[in-house]
Amino acid sequence: xxxxxxxxxxxxxxxxxxxxxxxxxxxxxxxxxxxxxxxxxxxxxxxxxxxxxxxxxxxxxxxxxxxxxxxxxxxxxxxxxxxxxxxxxxxxxxxxxxxxxxxxxxxxxxxxxxxxxxxxxxxxxxxxxxxxxxxxxxxxxxxxxxxxxxxxxxxxxxxxxxxxxxxxxxxxxxxxxxxxxxxxxxxxxxxxxxxxxxxxxxxxxxxxxxxxxxxxxxxxxxxxxxxxxxxxxxxxxxxxxxxxxxxxxxxxxxx
Numbered sequence: 001x002x003x004x005x006x007x008x009x010x011x012x013x014x015x016x017x018x019x020x021x022x023x024x025x026x027x028x029x030x031x032x033x034x035x036x037x038x039x040x041x042x043x044x045x046x047x048x049x050x051x052x053x054x055x056x057x058x059x060x061x062x063x064x065x066x067x068x069x070x071x072x073x074x075x076x077x078x079x080x081x082x083x084x085x086x087x088x089x090x091x092x093x094x095x096x097x098x099x100x101x102x103x104x105x106x107x108x109x110x111x112x113x114x115x116x117x118x119x120x121x122x123x124x125x126x127x128x129x130x131x132x133x134x135x136x137x138x139x140x141x142x143x144x145x146x147x148x149x150x151x152x153x154x155x156x157x158x159x160x161x162x163x164x165x166x167x168x169x170x171x172x173x174x175x176x177x178x179x180x181x182x183x184x185x186x187x188x189x190x191x192x193x194x195x196x197x198x199x200x201x202x203x204x205x206x207x208x209x210x211x212x213x214x215x216x217x218x219x220x221x222x223x224x225x226x227x228x229x230x231x232x233x234x235x236x237x238x239x240x241x242x243x244x245x246x247x248x249x250x251x252x253x254x255x
Contacts, residue, residue, distance in 0.1 A: 003237040006031030009082045011074045014092030016043035018197030022225035023232045025050050033057040037074040039064045065092045068123035072131035084139045087236045088132040090125035091147045094199045095162040103158045114161045121165035141184030143236050146173045148189045154255050177245030186244035188235050193251025195223035218253030
C-alpha cells in the first residue's frame with residue numbers, strides 16, 4: 001500500500017499550526033497540492049514553504065472561520081487555481097482558545113459563546129463541505145474528512161457547548177456520507193483525543209496538567225499532530241476507496 005495522493009488537490013482548514021499543519025505537510029509528502037487556510041498568514045506561509053519543499057503547489061488563503069460565510073472561499077479558490085478539488089479536511093475548530101467562555105460551565109456560558117462555538121465547529125464545516133460537495137460532484141467524486149472530537153461522544157461539563165457543536169458535526173457527517181455516496185463522494189470523521197496542540201495549551205499550563213491527561217490515557221501519552229495526519233492520509237487515499245460514513249478514533253484508547 002502506497003497511500004499515494006499524487007495528482008490530488010486538497011483544502012485543509014486550520015492549517016497554520018497543530019493538526020492542520022501536520023496534515024498539510026504530510027499530504028504534500030504523499031503527492032498532493034494543498035490549499036492551506038487559517039487566520040495567521042505568517043504561519044500559513046511557513047506551512048506553504050514546507051509544502052513547496054516537497055515539490056508540490058500550495059495556495060495560502062487567510063480566513064477567519066468564526067465567520068462561516070468565509071468558509072467556502074478556500075474551496076472556490078482551489079477550483080479556480082487548480083481546476084478541481086479532491087479532498088476537503090474540515091480541521092479548524094476549538095473551544096476556549098478561540099471562543100471566550102468556551103470552557104465555562106452552564107452557569108457562566110453566555111449564549112453568544114454557544115453561538116460562536118457552533119459557528120466555528122459546525123456552521124463553517126457545513127459551508128465548506130457544501131461548496132466542496134458541489135465542486136466534487138462536477139469532478140466525479142472526492143473525499144470530505146471532518147475532524148470532530150471525543151467530546152462529541154463523551155461530553156464533560158466544561159465543554160458542554162463545544163461537545164454539542166462537535167456532536168452536530170458528527171450527525172451531519174453521517175447524513176452526508178449517505179447522501180453523497182451516489183456522487184462518489186466519501187465522508188468520514190477523525191476523532192482525536194487529547195492531542196498536544198495550541199488548543200490544549202490551557203490545560204497543559206495548569207500544575208500537573210500534562211500528568212493528569214497522560215495518566216487518563218490507556219497508552220499513557222498525549223497524541224501528536226502526526227498521529228492525526230497519518231489517519232488523514234489514509235482516508236484521503238485510494239486505499240480507503242470503500243470507506244465512508246465511518247469514525248476513525250485516533251485517541252490512544254480514550255473514549
